[in-house]
Amino acid sequence: MKLLNIPFLFLILIWGNGYGQTHNITFEHLTTEQGLSQNDVNAIAQDKNGFMWFGTHDGLNKYDGYNFQVFQSNPNDSSTISSNLIFALEEDPRGYLWVGTTGAGLNLLDISTEKFTRFYHTPGNKEGLSNNFITQVVVSSKEEVWIATQNGLNLIRNTPLKSPVFEKFLVGTASKNPIQAIYEGGMARFGLALQVVCFTWCAMARSIR
Numbered sequence: 001m002k003l004l005n006i007p008f009l010f011l012i013l014i015w016g017n018g019y020g021q022t023h024n025i026t027f028e029h030l031t032t033e034q035g036l037s038q039n040d041v042n043a044i045a046q047d048k049n050g051f052m053w054f055g056t057h058d059g060l061n062k063y064d065g066y067n068f069q070v071f072q073s074n075p076n077d078s079s080t081i082s083s084n085l086i087f088a089l090e091e092d093p094r095g096y097l098w099v100g101t102t103g104a105g106l107n108l109l110d111i112s113t114e115k116f117t118r119f120y121h122t123p124g125n126k127e128g129l130s131n132n133f134i135t136q137v138v139v140s141s142k143e144e145v146w147i148a149t150q151n152g153l154n155l156i157r158n159t160p161l162k163s164p165v166f167e168k169f170l171v172g173t174a175s176k177n178p179i180q181a182i183y184e185g186g187m188a189r190f191g192l193a194l195q196v197v198c199f200t201w202c203a204m205a206r207s208i209r
Helices: 002-018
Strands: 041-046 052-056 059-063 068-071 086-091 096-101 106-110 115-119 134-139 145-149 152-156 166-169 181-184 189-194 197-202
Touching: 052 086, 059 086, 086 134, 096 134, 096 145, 134 181, 145 181
Parallel strands: 041 086
Antiparallel strands: 041 052, 052 059, 059 068, 086 096, 096 106, 106 115, 134 145, 145 152, 152 166, 181 189, 189 197
8 A cells, every 4th residue: 555655655755856947757668678568557565575566457466666577378287377358456454465357266375485375256255355356465553365256255264364254345236346446545544436427435433334
């Protein structure tokens, strides 16, 4: 969630440098020519060591400022990422990277070993994900992991990372509850965007309003 501060800081720097004088702002472009696996970038995160992570339509990319390292799915190796189509990235305080895919569930990357653990929605499993289409992952100030999916909101509490229990919350009575975005606000509340409708999750009351 620290990445939310970057655009604001960036604007301050631009305004401060531009006040009373003119400066040319230049951007460095990172594309497949520099080693990025694919040019459609859906998610960006920065880990505690300063490395940048990019989720694309064709794999997860780690960038050290000079070179890209690409992580892609291998159907014969369950320790690789479950899909190359990535839409959500978030690092937790323990240094693990949560990776949400479109249609292939949630992944947990141990950055130190570069191994992935996969989590899927399985019909009938009350402790599993509510859906395999992940739209966003947010780690709250209480270090809880919130997962927005195309069918409801999921919460992981302080459970073993290798076998977490997903607590699920649905909005209304519709058969599908596509949540597009999550934002943590004050008073233990979260803002939820469901297509064009916004709701508030109250953590204390354990309800969506």
